[in-house]
Amino acid sequence: MKMMHGIRSKLFRVMAPLARLKHRVTDIVFPTVDRFYRSVALRAHNFDEQWYLEQNPEVAGYPGPAWRHFLHEGLDTGLSARFFDPNWYFKQNPNLAGARIDGWSHYKQFGRREGRPARFLYINAEEQRSVRPEYRDWLAMYEDAxxxxxxxxxxxxxxxxxxxxxxxxxxxxxxxxxxxxxxxxxxxxxxxxxxxxxxxxxxxxxxxxxxxxxxxxxxxxxxxxxxxxxxxxxxxxxxxxxxxxxxxxxxxxxxxxxxxxxxxxxxxxxxxxxxxxxxxxxxxxxxxxxxxxxxxxxxxxxxxxxxxxxxxxxxxxxxxxxxxxxxxxxxxxxxxxxxxxxxxxxxxxxxxxxxxxxxxxxxxxxxxxxxxTADPDVVREHFARTGRAGDVLVLEEAPQFNRVRFAIPQPWPLVSIIIPTRDRIELLSMAIDSVITRTTYANFEIIVVDNGSVEPESLAYFQTLEDSRIRVLRDERPFNFSALNNAAVRASRGDYVCLMNNDIEIITPDWIEEMLAFAAQPDVGCVGARLWYPDDTLQHGGVLLGFHGVAGHMHKFLKKGDIGYGGRAVVHQSLGAVTAAVLLVRKSIYEQVGGLDESLAVAFNDVDFCLKVRAAGYRNIYAPYAQMYHYESASRGTEDSPAKKARENSEINIIKSRYGDGLLDDDAYNPNLTLVREDMTLAFPPRVQSVRDRLMALRS
The missing domain is CATH 3.90.550.10 (Spore Coat Polysaccharide Biosynthesis Protein SpsA; Chain A)
Structure with missing residues (x-):
């Protein structure tokens, strides 16, 4: 009887959610184990065995059907499983009415390849009402037999x-x-x-x-x-x-x-x-x-x-x-x-x-x-052979990876931090206070570019900035992010300039050391930081070209603690571009490429700048261990008015006309990954040519 009670308990835990999904509740009692198995087998026909094995590969050697393993062992040990919802499938596909095949079999044989939507009940996992195509769907659609x-x-x-x-x-x-x-x-x-x-x-x-x-x-x-x-x-x-x-x-x-x-x-x-x-x-x-x-x-x-x-x-x-x-x-x-x-x-x-x-x-x-696990001695020996000075550190978020910190020039060079602003003193004061109180690097100056502030609180705040490292430059021209920064760079005294938005809050005290270690390398241009939204989801993990036809942020909205696709949210790497919300670069390089393009007043001026730097022979680097919060566009708002939309479209057209199809072929990305979403998931379809197409082109 104890065994029957355990089986009935498992049955309720599986069947009750299924019943609720169908908007009705049915009490089922099975007097014998055989009847229990026969009844569950009806649902087991909709059990996604392949998904279960993919999520739980240790089950592969189990001597029996996977659904039985789930009911006897997996359910109690917290393994995830999912069941197909055939009723929902047929409702979404009324043209299948009268088909002489059950919904799950149709989806596996035809629907997945045809891109039909599906719904599953997830047990011991977050329920998803409709699912994106998965890797096996991608293989079925695009990998030739x-x-x-x-x-x-x-x-x-x-x-x-x-x-x-x-x-x-x-x-x-x-x-x-x-x-x-x-x-x-x-x-x-x-x-x-x-x-x-x-x-x-x-x-x-x-x-x-x-x-x-x-x-x-x-x-x-x-x-x-x-x-x-x-x-x-x-x-x-x-x-x-x-x-x-x-x-x-x-x-x-x-x-x-x-x-x-x-x-x-x-x-x-x-x-x-x-x-x-x-x-x-x-x-x-x-x-x-x-x-x-x-x-x-x-x-x-x-x-x-x-x-x-x-x-x-x-x-x-x-x-x-x-x-x-x-x-x-x-x-x-x-x-x-x-x-x-x-x-x-x-x-x-x-x-x-x-x-x-x-x-x-x-x-x-x-x-x-x-x-x-990456061997740090491999990198140390490489540095010794090439004469590079630097340490190989433990990457705490992902110990299987190495983290490199190159030596910083001695004596420490002056870094000029440039912050354009207009009113919104609650943001600016947060940015300046976090730089002053949390930054461990001592040799920096802050240039606040006041773009026509009018609020009394703003003007009063500027008068309180008595730190000798802070200067305020008044610039009343219409807002143009590129022009404001270019003027400030000309007025800066540092060997390095750091462009910074006024809605930034420093998290890691050694952020300048982390970014400067890369920026000081002779073959490196722009260096960008890892920026978080206030809810601890990722705002900027580097810029990849091609997203939405121009560029976008890698791993956008990734949760803190997730290392991202291939660990790329947490490891240093070269990229086509990084955001100018926090961007460090040698002043000589900034001047060499002509600074920010002032025809790009608001959007994509950082992408254009980084691409100019790359064309000049430098690599742009994402440095994930320089971390800040970014209250994105808090001071300017969203691009929702007709005038702002027109300006944004104009700037998009400038970038597209300047760089063309090269935007769709980023060295730091892969044509099998999507340009539709900023989450590095699969591309439907991939941007690679099939062998058959190559053969036809050869014959023509």
Missing amino acids: ETDIRPDMEAFADQAGLTAWFSVIWIVRPTDSPMELRASLDSLKHQAYSQFEGLLALPETLPEDNRRLIEDLILDDERLRIREVPDDWSREETANKLLDEASGDYVAVLDAQDVLGVGALFWVALALDDQPGAGLVYGDEDRLEITAGFRYDPEFRPRFNYELLLSHNYLGRFLVYRRELVESLGGWRNGADSSRDMALRIFEAEGREAFLHVPRLLNHKTMNIESE
């Missing part, structure tokens, strides 16, 4: 005359499972691009069953050759040894936990045809649950990003190197972070031009791969 694209790839490689020859070093461990070995080796064997050799490194103590499996898989394939290696060789030692007998112009190192997409080598060969001098080619990756066969957690990466590489190996696992370059650098060095070490040495040897990103899902990492 392997059997469909193989002929196109083979035809393209032949007609385009692709000539890259690859050596793939495949390293096996005694602990690799037969399922991993088969999936990984099959993916190598069945590449659509056939111009490669495989050097298979098998340890001496490999279980005999696994050895026979490998031998059977490579039977009659002369491209694949087995090499015996001692058990005590590291991954790097094995790769270096087999590098000596590799014949390919390019070499890659794989493990059994890597399952290549059918077009992996094809896409790399095609990219190398466009950029034959590349020293390191990398692509995008996701994760693969081999047992259940689903893919999840895609990692869509930017082009080469030096500051991002200093934080961790964002390049991934499937890396293709120019063989002679690896040989000239002495091969791979031992260590868990050896791929990042090699990438930094390639950067030292050949610069950013050596790196080539392929925005395709080239590799699928199996679940047995542990998350890598």
